[in-house]
Structures are given as structure tokens and as C-alpha cells.
Amino acid sequence: MSKEHIDTTESTISIDGTVIDGVTPGSLPFPKPSRDTKDVTTMKDTVRKKGLKILDPGSASFSGIAIPGDPGQIALKAASNDTKEHTFQIYVPEGGLTFEYQAYVSTDYPSEEDENTLYFNCDLECTGGFVDSTTFAGITSIEGVAVGIAHSPAAANTALPATANDVIFKEATGITTDTVEVTAAAASYIGISYDGGKNWTALTSGTAATISSTIWPAAGGLSKAIIKVMETDKATRFVDLFIARA
Secondary structure, eight states: OOOOOOOOTTOEEEETTEEOOOBOTTOOOOOOOBOOEEEOOOTTOSSOOEEEOOOBOOEEEEEEEOOTTOHHHHHHHHHHHHOOOEEEEEEEGGGTEEEEEEEEEEEEEEEEETTTEEEEEEEEEEOSOOEEEEOBOOOOEEEOOSTTOEEESTTTTTOOOTTOOEEEEEEOTTOOOOEEEEEOTTOSEEEEESSTTSSOEEEOTTOOEEOOGGGOOOTTOEEEEEEEEEOTTSBOEEEEEEEEEO
16 A cells, blocks of 8 residues: 555654664654844835845754663763754654754753653754755666657666656657556555546556556647655655657
8 A cells, every 4th residue: 555654653863873762752853943034125115025034943852761871862961061063863764764953952951751750851952954865765667668669768768767757758659558667676565646646556566557548648749647656764756757659
């Protein structure tokens, strides 16, 4: 089954590469940047004009069960006393997502919560931009087999570039049908949609399936389908498949 929900249960938080253990669920420290406005109105203006001030990278906080011997919590405590910038990373494995930013550990203090359990609490003051990187599901190739077909990118049928978001099957005028074969050996789900993502038809890696006649274009026409590939601990990859007839 296809699934759009990205679960955060197995996510981790690290400081300078050291994972912090004991963090409570729902406590991922995503900062909230903000940007104030300034008045740039001149005397000739009849409507107030506004400009943007410099972005404030914001702050974040998180908490967890105190584990005195945990290397991550030890590093967190040391950072709260050194007044230096540290790199924080939030890794969400199900989505293949890594979020990173630099911050000061402004406070790190204990508290007694949740039925006499000792907790640590941490406040962060961000000092730079928020960067995220994504590892997408792998696709080896997307291939059509009709006589005279040309692929774009040219290597899509043998080695689809990692940056390719569109694939074009350039079909000859007289061709009225073709198949699509998606090779993604590690995929947990492969699907194709002919109605803009409302409904999906499952595909099998390395197995050709006939393209629906509902989108087959007339001579000189162009139509589009969407291919979706999901892979465990990777972000879902979407590729637009265009069928173009001469």
C-alpha cells in the first residue's frame, strides 16, 4: 500500500554528531524562524509600503528522561557551559530526511516530571539558517519499448539521472500503445497514476505494464502520467512521465 504519512517515531537528535538519547516523543527541536517588516513608505506614496528585515533564525527546545551517562546528554551539558555554536541534526529515517542548524545551548536544566521521573530540559538559540537534505527512493530506469521510441533524458531507459523529475517517451506517429517498465529493486511500492495522483495502479520493479489508453495522445499530442516510487527509510520520489507523439 502507498503511504504519504512520514512517521517520526525512530527519529534522532544529535549534537556535533553525537546522538542524544532519552528524548521524549513529540519533542523534536524544529526552530521557527521569523522575519519582521519595516516601513519603506515615501512621501509620494498613498499606500503604505513595507520591506522585510533580516531573518531571525529563531529558537527551539526539547526535553527527555535524564540519563547521566549518555554521551549525547553529557555533550549537551558541556555545550550549555561553553557559549559556543554547535551543530544540531534531526534525522527522520522514514522520510530519508536530515535537518541541520547551528545553535547555542542557552539553558540545560533538570526537572521532575511524569510521576517522579527526572527530566532534562534544553533551550537552543539558533545562529544560522536551517538546512535540510533528502535521500530519495532509488530508480534505476524508466523504459518504454515501442518501435522507434526515443527517451528523454536519453539514458532514462538504462540509467535514470538522480536529478531527473521528468521522463518523456517520444513515440512515432503510428504508435498507438506502449508499456512502461520501472526498475527500482529496493522499492517498497511502485505506482503509476493517470489522473493527477487521485488513483494509483501498482507496478512491479523490472516488469513492463501497458500504459492506459485513457491518456494515449493523438498524433502530435502530449499527455502525462505520474510515477511514484517508495523505499524504506527514503523520501518518496515522484517522476512525471510524458507521452509525446510525433
